[in-house]
Amino acid sequence: MAYRVVHYINQFFAGIGGEDKADHELEVREGVVGPGLALANALKGEAEIVATIICGDNFAAMHSEQVCAAVENACKQYQADLLLAGPAFNAGRYGTACGMVSSFVQKNVGIPAVTAMYKENPGVDIYKKDLYIVETGDSARGMGTAVPAMAKLALALLKGEQPSKEHGYIERGVRVNTFYDTCGAERAVTMLLKKIKGEPFTTEYPMPVFDRVEPRPAVKDMKSATIALVTSGGIVPKGNPDHIAASSAQNYGEYSLSGINDLTADKHQTAHGGYDQTYANQDADRVLPVDVLRDLEKEGVIGKLHEMWYATVGNGTSVANARRFGQEIGQKLKDAQVQAVILTST
Amino acid sequence: MKLELHRIRISKLEFGSSTGVRNGVLTVNKDELEKFLLEDERLAGVSLDVAHPGESVRILPVKDAVEPRCKLSEGNEVFPGFIGDVDPVxxxxxxxLEGMAVLTTGRLVAPQEGIVDMSGPGAEYTPFSQTCNLVVVLEPSEEVKLHEAESVCRIAGLKAAHYLASRCKEAVLSQAVAADTVETFDAPALTEAMHAYPNLPKVAYIYMLQSQGLLHDTYVYGVDAKKILPTLISPTETMDGAIISGNCVSACDKNSTYVHQNNPVIKQLYARHGKELNFVGVIITNENVTLADKKRSSSYAVKLARMLGVEACVISEEGFGNPDADLVMNCWKAERAGIKTVLVTDEYAGRDGSSQSLADSCPEGNACVTAGNANMMITLPPMEKVIGDAPKADIIAGGFFGSLREDGSMEVEIQAILGATNELGFTRLGAYTI
Amino acid sequence: MMERRTLSGVVMRRMLLITNNRLFFGLCRPGLSVVAALEGCNDASTPLTSLDVVRIARDTIHRGWVLAHHPLYGNVRPRLQPFRTILLLEPERFVDGRPEPDLLSLHLISEAMTVYESERESLALVDAVPESLARDCAFLDAELMKETLAQAGVPATWSSDRTITCCRGQREGERL
Amino acid sequence: MATIVPISLSVGANRIIPTVSIPHPLGNPTLDPAAEKQLRRHLVEKALNALQTDVTEQTVFSGE
Structure with missing residues (x-):
C-alpha cells in the first residue's frame, strides 16, 4: 500500500500569484498541485501525494504558530507518513517557511520531512541541524534535478534507511554514532601508517582550520577612498532587530549610518555574549569607531565613510558560517565600490 | 624483557566448594573469597554474584573491572604496589583467566553511573556484556571516609581478581590444566629496539592517564599518577597490572583496570611490530588540573618521544574537558617537533549531536579517531535482576542520571554505560557527520 | 608561579577564588580574595550557577588575571555538577601600564564558556539538586581543587569528611 | 583591529592593529571622554596607515 505524503508549497508555485499574493491564507487541497505532479511521478507509485498545503510566504512568516498547527492537523487528518516542502531554491521566506513546518512536523507529528533549497537560502542555517535539506540550484531552473533527489531521499526515509552523501542533502553538521568494522585502536594505527607514508586518509573528527588569503594592494588615494566598517563585536541598533545570537551566530546584520555621527547608549548596543557588555553598551564607538571616522571624513583624510555597516557576533561562530558571512559582506561592499574595510573585533 | 601470557578461556562461572578451573568452567568458593575480602575491617559487607552474557541482568554502579591474573614465574607479583611488591613486573x-572479569560495585558517591547490561540494547555499548562477570558488591563501613572507602573498594577488586587466578596456578604448573593459548611479547632494550627493522618507521605510544584528584585518579606501581613526571614504561609491564584505575568518572570514557591490562593500542602496535612499524616504546603522562603541570607534562612527554627518535606517535586521552587541553598540547608540541600524531578521543557533541565535540582543538590535530558521541541517548529496558545499588528515586527524578519511565525502562546518555566511548579505542564505536 | 618578582624582592601574588561552593566561602588566607558568586550578599542569598562562575572568571581574565588551573577540571558535566570554583592569579604582564590578557587563560576560559553555554538549559542548579547529590558534589568540587590550592600556597584545611574547616575571618571578597 | 593578536594571526588576517582590551578594543573607560576619543583616533589612523602600506605577508602594525 503506497506511503501517504503531504506536500507544502507557497502561493507562487501553486500558481496563485507572486509577491502580490504573498499574504494568501493557508489552504489545503486534496491531491497534487504545481510541482507536486512531478514529485508524485518521481515517487513512482511507492508513495502518493494525498494533499497539498498552500500558504503565502508573508502569511507563513506572520502567523507561524497558526501555520504550523494547520500543517500538523493536515498531516494527521490525511495520516501522512512524510511531509515534503518546497523546493524553495533561493527564495528566502519560502525556504524559511519550508524549514519551519518541516522541523515542526518532525518534532510534533513524529514523521520524517524532506525539503530542498539553495545552500545560501537563510532557511538552511536555521534548520539544517533538524532535518534533511536537498541542495538545489538557485532558481526554479533547477526543478529537474531537485524533484528526483527529493523523491529519492523521501523514499529512503520512509523505508527507514540512513541517508548517505549520494542523496545530495546539505551537510547538517550533526554527529551520529556508528559501529565501524574495526576497533578505534586499529583505525588509529592504520591512520598513523598512512600519515607516515604521506598517503591520503580521512580524519574521523575534523578540527577547524583557517585558510589564508592573499593580501590586497595598498590603497593609493585615501583622500577619495570609501571606507567601510565591519565588526564581529556585535554592535547593532538598540533591540538587536535581526536577533543575532549572543553565541554561535547564524546571521549578520546590515545597518545604515546615514545621519549618524556618533554611536550612543540610547540607540546602539552590543549583542555579543563573549565579553562584559557594560562598556560597549555605554558607548558602542569603543568597538565600532564611527565618531572618529566621521571626523576623518569631514577633514577630508578619507573620501567617505560607507553608509552601511555590517555586524555579527564572533563568539563560538562556526567556521562555515563565518566564511559565508565574509563572502556575502565582501561581495556587497565590492558592488558598492568600497575601496577598503576596517574590521574590528573584541 | 620477555613476557609470556598463558591464557585459560573461561566460558562459565559457578559457585562451589573450592575455587578452581576445569574445562573452561571457573568454580568459586563464595565463603572463602568473601571472608578473604572481609579481612579488611574497613569493609562492613561483601556479597558475590555472577552474571553471564545474554542474561536479563543489570549491574550498577560499576566502579572498576579487573581481569584475573597472577604470575606463574618467579619475581614480583601482578598489580605491583597493591598486591605485588614494588619491584618491576x-x-x-x-x-x-580470559573471557571473564571481576566487577566491583557499591555506592560511594551520589552520582550513580557505570551501567553494565548483560543483554538488550545497553549490552552493545559495553565490552563487559561479553565477559562472564564475578560481581563483588562492596559496602564500606559507615565511619570510613570517602578517600578510604574509594581505596578499599579499589584494592578489594584487585585482591579478588588475583585470588581467582592464583587458585588456578597450581593446576597450570602441574599441567593438570593446560593454557588455551600462550602468547609471547618481547620488549628488548632500547639499543636493540632502535636497530631492529631499520627500514620500518619507529613509533611510540603516548598514554595519557587520568589524574585530576579523588575518584579521578590512576596509579602506576602504586604511585598516584598526578605525582609522576612523564616516563617510559614497557608495554609488558602494563600487562602485569603496573597501571590500575582509581577513576570512576565518566563511566563511558574512564579506563578500567581491565582496559589498562588489555590496552588495545599496545595490542595493535604489537600486531604490526616488525611488519609495518617498529614499536619502540610507551610514554605514560598525566592530566593534572593546574596549567603549570599541563605545560610541564606535555613538554616532558614530547621530549621523551624526541629522545627515542620516533617518527610518529599514537596519543590516547582519558576523560573530557580538562584532558582535552593536555591532548591538544601533546599533539601540537609533538607535531612541531616533527613527530606525526594520531589522536584517539571521544566526543561530547550534545544529545542532538550538534554541539562542539571537543573542548579544545589545534590545526595540527588533523588525524583523529573518536569513540563516538557520549551524549547520545539510549533507552534501556527493565532487567529481571539488578546487582549492586539501584539508583535512588530522587537522583533519577532529578534527571541527573537519566529518566526512569513507568514501565521501569530508563532513558540515559551512553555516558553512563561502562566503557561505552573508551578513548583507547577498545570498542568499534565511532561517529561521523551527517 | 605564586611569587611575583619585583625590584623590592618577591611579593605574594594576589589571588582570586571565584566560587558558588559554600565550602569555600569561609576560606581566608593573606593575598587570597574569595569571590562568593552569590545573588545578593546576605545569608539568604542564593548561589549563582556554575555558568555564572565561569562568566565572572572570563570577564576577570579579559582584565589580565591568569588561570591557575583548567576551568573544566573534574571531567566536567554541567548537568551533574552544580558547583564550580576557579582560582585566578594577579595579572603578570603589562603593556604600557595596561595588563595584557594571558593567551592560554583566554583560550581555555572561552572553550569552557562554549561547553557551559551548550548545556545552558540543563545546568544542575545548586538549590535544585537533591541533598545527597549536593553534599557529595560540593565535597568533590573542593577535593578536585585541593591540588591547585596547595600549589598556590593555600593548604586546604578540610578534613576528609564532608565539611571544610576553615578560619572564620573577614572575607576580602572583591565584589565584581 | 583586535586585542588578541595571535588569534588574528591564526585566522589569517593580513594587516593587524593591536587594540586596547577585549570589552573595549577602541576605548578606555578610565580616561575622560576627550582623551578616550584621542586614543581611538590614534588607533584608527594606524589602521588607515596600514591600509596604505603594501604587505606581502601577515603583518602586525604595533609601532607607535
Whole structure:
C-alpha cells in the first residue's frame, strides 16, 4: 500500500500569484498541485501525494504558530507518513517557511520531512541541524534535478534507511554514532601508517582550520577612498532587530549610518555574549569607531565613510558560517565600490 | 624483557566448594573469597554474584573491572604496589583467566553511573556484556571516609581478581590444566629496539592517564599518577597490572583496570611490530588540573618521544574537558617537533549531536579517531535482576542520571554505560557527520 | 608561579577564588580574595550557577588575571555538577601600564564558556539538586581543587569528611 | 583591529592593529571622554596607515 505524503508549497508555485499574493491564507487541497505532479511521478507509485498545503510566504512568516498547527492537523487528518516542502531554491521566506513546518512536523507529528533549497537560502542555517535539506540550484531552473533527489531521499526515509552523501542533502553538521568494522585502536594505527607514508586518509573528527588569503594592494588615494566598517563585536541598533545570537551566530546584520555621527547608549548596543557588555553598551564607538571616522571624513583624510555597516557576533561562530558571512559582506561592499574595510573585533 | 601470557578461556562461572578451573568452567568458593575480602575491617559487607552474557541482568554502579591474573614465574607479583611488591613486573610468565572479569560495585558517591547490561540494547555499548562477570558488591563501613572507602573498594577488586587466578596456578604448573593459548611479547632494550627493522618507521605510544584528584585518579606501581613526571614504561609491564584505575568518572570514557591490562593500542602496535612499524616504546603522562603541570607534562612527554627518535606517535586521552587541553598540547608540541600524531578521543557533541565535540582543538590535530558521541541517548529496558545499588528515586527524578519511565525502562546518555566511548579505542564505536 | 618578582624582592601574588561552593566561602588566607558568586550578599542569598562562575572568571581574565588551573577540571558535566570554583592569579604582564590578557587563560576560559553555554538549559542548579547529590558534589568540587590550592600556597584545611574547616575571618571578597 | 593578536594571526588576517582590551578594543573607560576619543583616533589612523602600506605577508602594525 503506497506511503501517504503531504506536500507544502507557497502561493507562487501553486500558481496563485507572486509577491502580490504573498499574504494568501493557508489552504489545503486534496491531491497534487504545481510541482507536486512531478514529485508524485518521481515517487513512482511507492508513495502518493494525498494533499497539498498552500500558504503565502508573508502569511507563513506572520502567523507561524497558526501555520504550523494547520500543517500538523493536515498531516494527521490525511495520516501522512512524510511531509515534503518546497523546493524553495533561493527564495528566502519560502525556504524559511519550508524549514519551519518541516522541523515542526518532525518534532510534533513524529514523521520524517524532506525539503530542498539553495545552500545560501537563510532557511538552511536555521534548520539544517533538524532535518534533511536537498541542495538545489538557485532558481526554479533547477526543478529537474531537485524533484528526483527529493523523491529519492523521501523514499529512503520512509523505508527507514540512513541517508548517505549520494542523496545530495546539505551537510547538517550533526554527529551520529556508528559501529565501524574495526576497533578505534586499529583505525588509529592504520591512520598513523598512512600519515607516515604521506598517503591520503580521512580524519574521523575534523578540527577547524583557517585558510589564508592573499593580501590586497595598498590603497593609493585615501583622500577619495570609501571606507567601510565591519565588526564581529556585535554592535547593532538598540533591540538587536535581526536577533543575532549572543553565541554561535547564524546571521549578520546590515545597518545604515546615514545621519549618524556618533554611536550612543540610547540607540546602539552590543549583542555579543563573549565579553562584559557594560562598556560597549555605554558607548558602542569603543568597538565600532564611527565618531572618529566621521571626523576623518569631514577633514577630508578619507573620501567617505560607507553608509552601511555590517555586524555579527564572533563568539563560538562556526567556521562555515563565518566564511559565508565574509563572502556575502565582501561581495556587497565590492558592488558598492568600497575601496577598503576596517574590521574590528573584541 | 620477555613476557609470556598463558591464557585459560573461561566460558562459565559457578559457585562451589573450592575455587578452581576445569574445562573452561571457573568454580568459586563464595565463603572463602568473601571472608578473604572481609579481612579488611574497613569493609562492613561483601556479597558475590555472577552474571553471564545474554542474561536479563543489570549491574550498577560499576566502579572498576579487573581481569584475573597472577604470575606463574618467579619475581614480583601482578598489580605491583597493591598486591605485588614494588619491584618491576613485565617479565617471565603470567596466567590470565580470559573471557571473564571481576566487577566491583557499591555506592560511594551520589552520582550513580557505570551501567553494565548483560543483554538488550545497553549490552552493545559495553565490552563487559561479553565477559562472564564475578560481581563483588562492596559496602564500606559507615565511619570510613570517602578517600578510604574509594581505596578499599579499589584494592578489594584487585585482591579478588588475583585470588581467582592464583587458585588456578597450581593446576597450570602441574599441567593438570593446560593454557588455551600462550602468547609471547618481547620488549628488548632500547639499543636493540632502535636497530631492529631499520627500514620500518619507529613509533611510540603516548598514554595519557587520568589524574585530576579523588575518584579521578590512576596509579602506576602504586604511585598516584598526578605525582609522576612523564616516563617510559614497557608495554609488558602494563600487562602485569603496573597501571590500575582509581577513576570512576565518566563511566563511558574512564579506563578500567581491565582496559589498562588489555590496552588495545599496545595490542595493535604489537600486531604490526616488525611488519609495518617498529614499536619502540610507551610514554605514560598525566592530566593534572593546574596549567603549570599541563605545560610541564606535555613538554616532558614530547621530549621523551624526541629522545627515542620516533617518527610518529599514537596519543590516547582519558576523560573530557580538562584532558582535552593536555591532548591538544601533546599533539601540537609533538607535531612541531616533527613527530606525526594520531589522536584517539571521544566526543561530547550534545544529545542532538550538534554541539562542539571537543573542548579544545589545534590545526595540527588533523588525524583523529573518536569513540563516538557520549551524549547520545539510549533507552534501556527493565532487567529481571539488578546487582549492586539501584539508583535512588530522587537522583533519577532529578534527571541527573537519566529518566526512569513507568514501565521501569530508563532513558540515559551512553555516558553512563561502562566503557561505552573508551578513548583507547577498545570498542568499534565511532561517529561521523551527517 | 605564586611569587611575583619585583625590584623590592618577591611579593605574594594576589589571588582570586571565584566560587558558588559554600565550602569555600569561609576560606581566608593573606593575598587570597574569595569571590562568593552569590545573588545578593546576605545569608539568604542564593548561589549563582556554575555558568555564572565561569562568566565572572572570563570577564576577570579579559582584565589580565591568569588561570591557575583548567576551568573544566573534574571531567566536567554541567548537568551533574552544580558547583564550580576557579582560582585566578594577579595579572603578570603589562603593556604600557595596561595588563595584557594571558593567551592560554583566554583560550581555555572561552572553550569552557562554549561547553557551559551548550548545556545552558540543563545546568544542575545548586538549590535544585537533591541533598545527597549536593553534599557529595560540593565535597568533590573542593577535593578536585585541593591540588591547585596547595600549589598556590593555600593548604586546604578540610578534613576528609564532608565539611571544610576553615578560619572564620573577614572575607576580602572583591565584589565584581 | 583586535586585542588578541595571535588569534588574528591564526585566522589569517593580513594587516593587524593591536587594540586596547577585549570589552573595549577602541576605548578606555578610565580616561575622560576627550582623551578616550584621542586614543581611538590614534588607533584608527594606524589602521588607515596600514591600509596604505603594501604587505606581502601577515603583518602586525604595533609601532607607535
Amino acid at each position: 613485565g617479565e617471565g610468565k603470567t596466567l590470565v
